[in-house]
Amino acid sequence: MSHCWGMAVDLDRCTGCGACVIACQAENNVPTVGEEAAQKSRTMHWIRIERYYEGEFPNPRVRFRPVLCQQCDNAPCEPVCPTYASYHTSEGLNGQVYNRCIGTRYCANACPYTVRTFNFFNPVWDKPLHLQLNPEVSVRQIGVMEKCTFCIQRIKASEIQAKAENRALREGEPVPACVQSCPPKALVFGDLNDPDSEVSRLARSPRGAKLLSELGTQPKITYLQRDSWDGPNS
């Protein structure tokens, strides 16, 4: 049976700490752009933590929301690509073929989640910072669109390993870098085709919701809403 990779984000666990942001940056060779480009919103992070205030002093509230590619079943980024650089993989991911990308940025315009980042410049790692680069992930060049892959290199490595050992993938395998790092375990990753997986269980939660679901993009990430406290057994 093929896999359908999905994620659950439990906003009741998420503390907004940013461990996922750096984990992703380290794993996927996501460059830093420097102050000037950051001022123009050209940072390259594949996952960000949105922060929203509610109310005012003395009763303010804050909501954190990690946002990454939602790996939509009905992805607006895919049909707009003239070179088929954005495509749907057999496992349901929104793939991005860097070699095909000619930088029209149509996909970024189409994406309602603004999770695609564009290389306005060639990435720079002041030597010897280039030694930190992960050899399993290609470095993207100027003019190329990039985005979260659900750590496809980790997925593939796990699948190859399982195949070599002649077994099926186990629960908790593979793990994208963001999920691996998350201290309060707000991020859960797994196979949505397996009804018994943790991620499937969470996706069925009554607290579950999809980001901008009214657009009909059918994301594979379920957000579990933050709870409130009304007593010990709420």
Added chain:
Amino acid sequence: MERRDFLKFGVLTGATATLTACEKPVQQLVRFVPEEDFVPGVATWKPSLCTLCPAGCGVTVRIMDGEAEVVRNGQRGILKMGLAKKLEGNARHPVNRGKLCARGQAGLQVTYHPDRVSGPLKRSSSRGSGDFQEIGWPEALSEVVTKLAELRSQQQADSIRFVTGEMRGHRRELINQFLASLGAPAAVQFAPLDEPVLRRANVLAFGRAAMPSFDLERANYVISFGADFLGTWNSPVAQSIGYGEMRRGRPGNRGKFVQVEQRMSQTGANADEWVPSSPGSEGLLALGLAHVIVKEGLRSNPTEINSSREVEEKLKDETYSPTQIATRTGISANRIERLAREMAAHPPSIAVIGGTPLAQTNGLFNALAVNLLNMVLGSIGSPGGMFFAPGASTVKEASSANQSVDFVAQVLSGGLENAEVLFLDNTNPVFAMPPSWQVSQKMKRTPFIVSFGRFMDETSVLADLILPDHSPLESWLDDVPESGTSEAVFTLAAPAMRPLHNTRAMPDVLLEIAHSLGGSVSEALPWKTFEEMLQASYRELARAERCHPTDGFEKFWGRMLEQGGWWDGQCQIHSPESPALEFQAPEFVPPRFDGSEQEFPFYFQPYVAEAFLDGSLAHLPWMQELPDALSTVMWGSWLELNPKTAEKLQIQQGDLIQVRSRHGSLETPAVLNPAIAFDVVAMPMGQGHAQFGRYAAQRGANPMSVVAPLQVEQVGSLAWAATRVSLSRTGRKGRLSLASGALYEQEKELELR
């Protein structure tokens, strides 16, 4: 090392031989994955230890083969070697259980930073000018040896000073043995975040100078007084793991979390209830809560102490009744009563204190009051409560003995000026102390300063000699985590990779100096390398502790290196070891603030920045570009103020504001924050470095430059939240890089909460 592993750069005949020769005769098989064993593209994982904050998380390092440009014996070449590619939490480590925070993961960039000091340097013109020339290790070491020998012959060894940052395990042991053998005073620590106030309160209440641990996983109610325990404080990864479980790990039972603070922290943003009490009144609020619980007889699981009755009687006093303290705390009597009843009705409950309440002049009172609240709640040493990690190690006791307050005292009493030789390791007091203490001017008068700095920072730039240390990933490391675990833990790690530069491990340098001095000094430090010392010491430990290796020490040592340390899984949660519990109801001491309310209308609250901590991580580009959790600012510093306050002062987001106190002024852009009190302004620590590599230098402003030199009463540490400031517009816009421009979410998106 095979000849084929060394690819030449230019004409370097015979370079392989010199490269091999300059390496110390070490056990290659243990220290590194041998190059021959690398399969291109296949990763190996090696345990290590995160040294970036005091939590002491266990790390695993992903190592893959690569080619690095290295310097060996003054020659540059390309070496094929195992390179660290990623840091993750060590899944078996009891503190962080496979998880690692953003800062810990960025520790990789310490090793690969382009501005590391790549070899020994000697000052070449006036002090502080930043002009250095490269010299060789033999010359550099002989300068130090000559100086020390001279002082010893003149019976002046007591004028040697050694200042370290947060330093644990055997590094600290070695420094102190080295100093003792010279006849010099013990090293003093200067680490701005070493929590001297809370330690003092814990000594007074529990007889332990340690930081507390919390069993959040089993707690039903948590009230935190200013502690950013999910972000930067104490053992944030361990606490975040526990927090996740408290919220969703027990089906049908979601614990409540209340945060008391004036400026919403990343931790406070997760609270169910946010209580903005007035600055410095946190302890009073804690006593008010305790008053209600005691008076209404709500104690369900009281911690029995000798003086219980006496303390209870005192707590029942009307001075602490909610109506009496409502004005002072700014929290209504009804709310105090409700909170007290709630936390008493939902045990186990925990009270935590950290951050600004401890940085007020009455910080010790605040800490003691919260300790007392914990006693009243019955949370000390019980499941779902607070406890102390088993203090199994003799190493640890030594390291918590002298804290930053000793260094503050030295600076203020002129002890620094009397120094003939000053050693600096991993500490930056010039950056972290208020300018009015004049630490830089005082240091300039010290005749001879040696720094082991990996980077040129504001303090190292004053040195005569820089003997750069290896990066943590290139070093032998050990540690006993002080909190965040209920088990006895010794973390131990071999170097994960070979050194990139012409650096030497500081402990090895000290040993070398000792051996060159000869005589009694050399005899006191018989080990050839730090690794030997660690082995000898852990051999002792293996005998003393419950970890008797049945299959011999060599196997035990091997297992330690393979899993990243030793921990005792059977060891259950320990209550305070010597339950002296000398509780007294502390007398309320009002906080003092520098500056009059008329001239300086705002409380100035610096806070520990998520990305930079006290500023020691501002040099890492990943950290500079990590949007701050609340303000979403990158690559700069900023001042947070309430939108209403801003409106009154006609300040808009991004306006460059002048912040002025009685002791200095700074300029920084304004960021509007609806979650800060009207009379409070807040600013992150960590930016405003004059030196510290290309990513940090000349960026933003350092809040310390306006902080008044007030000290925490009865402790002596800097009361960094006790300054009042005034604000004025400069008429210019500041440089502000925001990841998100909006404070509030658009209506349409609100359906997702």
